Amino acid sequence: MDEIYKEEIIKHYKNPKNKKKINEKECECYKEDYNPFCGDRVKICLKIKNKKIEKIFFDGEGCVISQFSASVLSEKLKNKNIEEIIKIEKRDLLKMLGIKKITIARIKCAMLPLVAIKKAIIEYISKNKNLI
Amino acid sequence: MEKFKNIKKDFPIFKERIIYLDNAATTQKPKEVIESIKEYYEKFNGNADRGLYFLSLKSSKVIEKTRRIIANLINSDPEEIIFTKNATESLNILAYSLENELVKKEEIVSTENEHHSNFIPWQQLAKRKKVKFKIIQVDKKNFDFKNFEEQITKETKIVTFSLMSNVSGKIYPAKEIINKIRKIKKDVIIILDATQAIAHIPINVKELDCDFLCFSSHKIYGPFGVGVLFGKKELLKKLNPVLFGGGMVLKVTKNSCIWKDLPKKFEAGSPDCANIYGLGKAIEYLKKINLKDIFDYENELKNYTIKKLYNIKNIRIFGHGDDSYGPIISFFIDKIHPHDIADICAKSNICIRAGSHCAQLLMRRLGISSSVRVSLSFYNDIEDIEKLIFCLNKISKILDG
Numbered sequence A: 001m002d003e004i005y006k007e008e009i010i011k012h013y014k015n016p017k018n019k020k021k022i023n024e025k026e027c028e029c030y031k032e033d034y035n036p037f038c039g040d041r042v043k044i045c046l047k048i049k050n051k052k053i054e055k056i057f058f059d060g061e062g063c064v065i066s067q068f069s070a071s072v073l074s075e076k077l078k079n080k081n082i083e084e085i086i087k088i089e090k091r092d093l094l095k096m097l098g099i100k101k102i103t104i105a106r107i108k109c110a111m112l113p114l115v116a117i118k119k120a121i122i123e124y125i126s127k128n129k130n131l132i
Numbered sequence B: 001m002e003k004f005k006n007i008k009k010d011f012p013i014f015k016e017r018i019i020y021l022d023n024a025a026t027t028q029k030p031k032e033v034i035e036s037i038k039e040y041y042e043k044f045n046g047n048a049d050r051g052l053y054f055l056s057l058k059s060s061k062v063i064e065k066t067r068r069i070i071a072n073l074i075n076s077d078p079e080e081i082i083f084t085k086n087a088t089e090s091l092n093i094l095a096y097s098l099e100n101e102l103v104k105k106e107e108i109v110s111t112e113n114e115h116h117s118n119f120i121p122w123q124q125l126a127k128r129k130k131v132k133f134k135i136i137q138v139d140k141k142n143f144d145f146k147n148f149e150e151q152i153t154k155e156t157k158i159v160t161f162s163l164m165s166n167v168s169g170k171i172y173p174a175k176e177i178i179n180k181i182r183k184i185k186k187d188v189i190i191i192l193d194a195t196q197a198i199a200h201i202p203i204n205v206k207e208l209d210c211d212f213l214c215f216s217s218h219k220i221y222g223p224f225g226v227g228v229l230f231g232k233k234e235l236l237k238k239l240n241p242v243l244f245g246g247g248m249v250l251k252v253t254k255n256s257c258i259w260k261d262l263p264k265k266f267e268a269g270s271p272d273c274a275n276i277y278g279l280g281k282a283i284e285y286l287k288k289i290n291l292k293d294i295f296d297y298e299n300e301l302k303n304y305t306i307k308k309l310y311n312i313k314n315i316r317i318f319g320h321g322d323d324s325y326g327p328i329i330s331f332f333i334d335k336i337h338p339h340d341i342a343d344i345c346a347k348s349n350i351c352i353r354a355g356s357h358c359a360q361l362l363m364r365r366l367g368i369s370s371s372v373r374v375s376l377s378f379y380n381d382i383e384d385i386e387k388l389i390f391c392l393n394k395i396s397k398i399l400d401g
Helices: A007-014 A064-076 A082-086 A090-097 A104-127 B031-044 B054-074 B087-101 B120-129 B174-184 B233-238 B273-289 B291-309 B338-347 B360-366 B382-400
Strands: A029-035 A040-049 A052-061 B081-084 B107-111 B132-136 B156-162 B189-193 B212-216 B227-231 B249-252 B257-259 B315-317 B328-333 B353-355 B371-375
Touching: A007 A064, A007 B382, A029 A104, A040 A064, A040 A104, A052 A064, A052 A082, A064 A090, A064 A104, A064 B338, A082 A104, A090 A104, A104 B338, B031 B054, B031 B273, B054 B081, B054 B273, B081 B087, B087 B120, B087 B156, B087 B189, B087 B212, B087 B227, B107 B120, B120 B132, B156 B174, B174 B189, B227 B233, B273 B291, B291 B315, B291 B328, B291 B382, B328 B382, B338 B353, B338 B371, B338 B382
Parallel strands: B107 B132, B107 B156, B156 B189, B189 B212
Antiparallel strands: A029 A040, A040 A052, B081 B227, B212 B227, B249 B257, B315 B328, B328 B371, B353 B371
């Protein structure tokens, strides 16, 4: 079996971290994103304090890769500076996820939660220019 | 059937160990087709209808011969066959050509079962002309159209639907539907998208009494890059071309043009002779095997596949509760994302499809964002299906164990 279906990944998929039902109105920093190619959908809710991520929750439906990626990110991005998170790129993400080989079609799945988080932060920054 | 036993040998791609079950996306090419393209470029390459030398004349002959082969396949006249780039282009050309025919208060009717290529051109045409755009619903269990006739009124100008669904494989009783439409209003322009149907069921445009019909070469074992648009000649004569340029015009003055006769009027620019030649060879190949035998064999294999799929844990097959389906099967396995299924199958060299299949409206009706699709051809066999089932069981164990 391919490395993207290895035990560690399946474990996250079956028991994702920080996945819960999200009410947009209760989130100060929220974003929903969608991948039309496969129909994956992810909702992101961030709690930000002093430019740092305090908590990340996610919800949505998706494949093993997008769910795994969201679960790992929700842990690894905690306490990180939001301006640094915006700079995270594809290769940084794959490193974080511990995936070396992934087909072009599936990179989008892995990227979906990260893209949503980055969009949420960018919106948050532009809304709170005076505060930051 | 005995004759299909070694048929994979006719298709060079199967020299590699590959189980190809995505025939609704595109079909593999028999060696006759692949060799014909090489033959064309080595022996006949010239621009059709342009030169007086052998190469150009031969290219013209090649095109007209393929036109006759297609006309013969769907029982039309050769002049009613227009070559395009693919079915999508056929439908877009048609939507633009029909623009002048539509007047205020008239209606366009399509269905939520359509591939985006037979939906968006009509939705956009309705917007441009500010006319009503009605969408027929489908029943999510048996995929029947809901109250089709009730949507047809004296104002209905255009009706368009697919002969066979690219998601469920449902084959619609087009003749019956067209009869009912014509009883309400005789001169409705009826368009059939035969892109999926063309490789799996017999099509006779005179019997169907449709006004237009289209399909792509690459879905009937021909090369990419060629599409077909059939139109009744009295209608095609009336319509204006929408693509202009060389090859389609008789006389050009500073202020006006006189178009060529059918079908050239609609074929602006240099034609793709090599691929048109290849399409002709593909149809000849299918006829040599015998179309009826192909359809019967595919139906048998489809029934076998359905029976086997039902043994997979938590599977939900869309439709296929009766005989009105062709060899396209969409399904969903609870708690397992279609993309994971297709991806793990791909690792075992099994090519199946996951996604919305360019039919987002239908997906919404079914309450899902994507499904897994297996689509069969006469070159598939029981062994292919066994390998698929083995892989699906393995996936079920890993992800839902």
